[in-house]
Amino acid sequence: MSMTMQRPAPPAQGPAPRRAPTNRRTRTRSLIGAAYAAPTAVMVGLFFVTPLLLVVWMSLHKWPLLGQPTFNLPDNYAGIGDNQLVGSAVWFTLKYTVIMTVLLFSLALGLALLVQNRRRGVGFLRTAFFLPMAVGFASASLLFLGLLSDEVGPVSDALRAVGLVDGYVSWTSGSANSALGSTVVLVLWRFAGFNMLIMLTGLQAIPLEVYEAARIDGASRWQTFRRITLPLLRPTIALVLTLMITGSILAFDQFWILTRGGPDNSTTSLVMVIYREAFIRLDLGSAAALSVALLAVLVIVNVVQLGVLRRRSH
Amino acid sequence: MKIWGKAGYGVTGGALAILFLFPLLWSGYASLRTNSGFGLENYDRLFTSDNGIRLHHVVNSFTVSALTVGGTLVVATLGGYAFGRFRFPGRDALFLLTLAILMVPYATILIALYVLLGWLGLQDSLIGLSLVLIMFQLPFSLFMMRNSFEAVPRELEESAQVDGCNSFSTLLRIMLPAVRPGLITVGLFAFLASWNEFFAPLILLNSTDKFTTTLAVVNMRTASHGSIDYAALEAGVVFMAVPCLLLFAFMQRSYVRGFASGALKG
Numbered sequence: 001m002s003m004t005m006q007r008p009a010p011p012a013q014g015p016a017p018r019r020a021p022t023n024r025r026t027r028t029r030s031l032i033g034a035a036y037a038a039p040t041a042v043m044v045g046l047f048f049v050t051p052l053l054l055v056v057w058m059s060l061h062k063w064p065l066l067g068q069p070t071f072n073l074p075d076n077y078a079g080i081g082d083n084q085l086v087g088s089a090v091w092f093t094l095k096y097t098v099i100m101t102v103l104l105f106s107l108a109l110g111l112a113l114l115v116q117n118r119r120r121g122v123g124f125l126r127t128a129f130f131l132p133m134a135v136g137f138a139s140a141s142l143l144f145l146g147l148l149s150d151e152v153g154p155v156s157d158a159l160r161a162v163g164l165v166d167g168y169v170s171w172t173s174g175s176a177n178s179a180l181g182s183t184v185v186l187v188l189w190r191f192a193g194f195n196m197l198i199m200l201t202g203l204q205a206i207p208l209e210v211y212e213a214a215r216i217d218g219a220s221r222w223q224t225f226r227r228i229t230l231p232l233l234r235p236t237i238a239l240v241l242t243l244m245i246t247g248s249i250l251a252f253d254q255f256w257i258l259t260r261g262g263p264d265n266s267t268t269s270l271v272m273v274i275y276r277e278a279f280i281r282l283d284l285g286s287a288a289a290l291s292v293a294l295l296a297v298l299v300i301v302n303v304v305q306l307g308v309l310r311r312r313s314h
Numbered sequence: 315m316k317i318w319g320k321a322g323y324g325v326t327g328g329a330l331a332i333l334f335l336f337p338l339l340w341s342g343y344a345s346l347r348t349n350s351g352f353g354l355e356n357y358d359r360l361f362t363s364d365n366g367i368r369l370h371h372v373v374n375s376f377t378v379s380a381l382t383v384g385g386t387l388v389v390a391t392l393g394g395y396a397f398g399r400f401r402f403p404g405r406d407a408l409f410l411l412t413l414a415i416l417m418v419p420y421a422t423i424l425i426a427l428y429v430l431l432g433w434l435g436l437q438d439s440l441i442g443l444s445l446v447l448i449m450f451q452l453p454f455s456l457f458m459m460r461n462s463f464e465a466v467p468r469e470l471e472e473s474a475q476v477d478g479c480n481s482f483s484t485l486l487r488i489m490l491p492a493v494r495p496g497l498i499t500v501g502l503f504a505f506l507a508s509w510n511e512f513f514a515p516l517i518l519l520n521s522t523d524k525f526t527t528t529l530a531v532v533n534m535r536t537a538s539h540g541s542i543d544y545a546a547l548e549a550g551v552v553f554m555a556v557p558c559l560l561l562f563a564f565m566q567r568s569y570v571r572g573f574a575s576g577a578l579k580g
Contacts, residue, residue: 029401030403031402032400032481033396033399033401033402034396034400034402036392036400037392037393037396037400037402037405037408039389039393040389040390040396040408040456041408043389043445043449043452044408044411044412044415044452047446047448048414048418048423048449049411050426051427052418052423054429055422055423055426058429063429111330114326114327115327119323121324121327125327125330129331129334131334131335131338131559131562132334132337132338134558134559134562135551135554135555135558135559136509136510136511136528136555136558137510138510138531138532139510139528139531139550139551139554139555142531142535142548142550142551143341143548144337145544146341146544146545146548146551147337147340149542149544151544152347152548154340189333189334189337193334197570250420252421253513256536257532257536260536274421278425278428278517279517288425288426291422291426294421294422295418295422298422299417302417
């Protein structure tokens with residue numbers, strides 16, 4: 001198996017105007033086009049725009065899982081401040097986002113640099129780094145639950161053998177730090193290859209002549225990396241960082257499956273709190289208010305990213 | 315780069331490759347390992363123990379995947395044709411709105427989707443779940459198909475129209491074969507996403523007999539209060555991963571193509 005990177009299709013162009021079109025033909029054609037786009041419009045309208053408005057509407061109401069909603073603004077939003085679990089989940093999610101983004105970014109960039117040039121074995125390496133992506137994230141979380149368990153997993157045995165730990169160890173629920181560490185390792189394993197591939201696409205879009213020119217000017221490897229690779233890679237880096245930050249803020253599966261939010265709620269993320277409000281405390285209104293707050297944060301993150309991308313294209 | 319000398323490159327790359335491949339190989343090993351050696355006992359328990367998965371969970375997973383792949387292909391093909399070849403009022407607005415789905419992730423609107431599907435009579439329904447998964451696939455799929463249709467030479471289409479084909483038979487007979495690589499990529503992504511999805515079914519499906527395999531396997535972990543049957547769990551992991559690994563092995567090119575076009579511009 002080898003990976004080939006293909007250049008993206010040429011930039012989008014609108015349909016060329018027809019030669020001397022009669023008004024009626026244009027109108028018929030635009031009706032036909034609208035008809036083909038209708039399924040998309042229905043899907044987007046019904047399952048995206050409607051729930052987006054609905055979640056805001058719900059956040060203004062006391063909305064039990066069963067029974068009639070009643071207007072209660074601003075109780076749901078006020079309740080966010082009083083909910084102690086929200087406070088700890090916000091801090092934990094922020095901490096997790098910073099740790100995860102720094103480590104995942106460094107690893108993915110390192111891997112991309114390692115495999116960017118054609119040489120022997122590079123196809124195998126790319127596939128090896130990328131293969132974890134084929135395992136669903138929930139499955140990967142279960143895989144690591146076994147891998148890190150003392151019952152069947154080899155990790156504790158190996159560390160005991162070299163004397164790093166002794167006795168029974170519970171990585172995923174032993175302590176707050178080891179539970180967080182377990183999820184970090186899981187996410188690194190699962191997503192490093194994915195992000196490596198995006199950065200590889202960015203690296204390969206840098207023209208070879210630029211490197212050539214730098215070499216002739218006598219730039220060192222480090223200078224070339226700092227002054228050429230990093231600046232030209234900026235749009236890709238912005239994209240990858242946004243994906244990582246957004247993904248970390250929305251983390252759920254890994255904690256739900258691997259650590260169950262524990263020990264003592266120490267790894268309970270924001271989305272877990274939303275789930276808990278909705279389906280354990282059966283309070284959809286307060287879950288909706290949390291969702292709206294989270295959405296606002298994510299929109300800001302995305303706007304910042306767009307700003308970075310814009311700046312580069314001017 | 316020079317800092318990776320030839321030996322350095324080999325050692326670093328080799329060590330990293332082992333680290334990345336090890337968990338996959340281990341899960342295969344652990345799923346086959348039994349008290350008396352190797353065998354399929356863990357898989358047996360996966361399918362027969364009280365908390366284990368049942369055939370209908372697998373059928374549910376295939377149903378959801380088939381509906382999602384089919385629905386995504388139909389909507390994205392028609393939409394891609396419309397956006398790639400026609401001008402109509404609201405065209406740009408609808409396209410931007412579809413891409414905006416990427417900016418509003420999952421978790422924030424699933425609570426509302428749960429309520430909405432209830433109103434539509436699609437609560438706890440595989441069809442409802444598939445519709446939601448199709449919507450989440452649309453930004454990537456529509457983008458991919460629009461680019462595919464735009465890349466088809468216009469003469470091909472015009473000659474069909476001269477032969478008397480209307481726009482729909484042109485789409486079926488001339489355009490579809492020309493955009494096949496795009497269709498394969500879109501279908502592959504839709505399958506992987508729906509087969510592996512966990513959070514959406516967790517929220518939208520309530521009754522255990524509607525569970526997809528992913529939910530059922532995770533349920534073996536979350537429903538057990540005392541000891542977890544790790545070996546059966548790893549068997550479940552392998553069972554879930556095998557279809558995806560096979561698809562990967564055969565369709566890596568399609569996957570990477572989707573990536574290169576989607577990642578750079580999406």
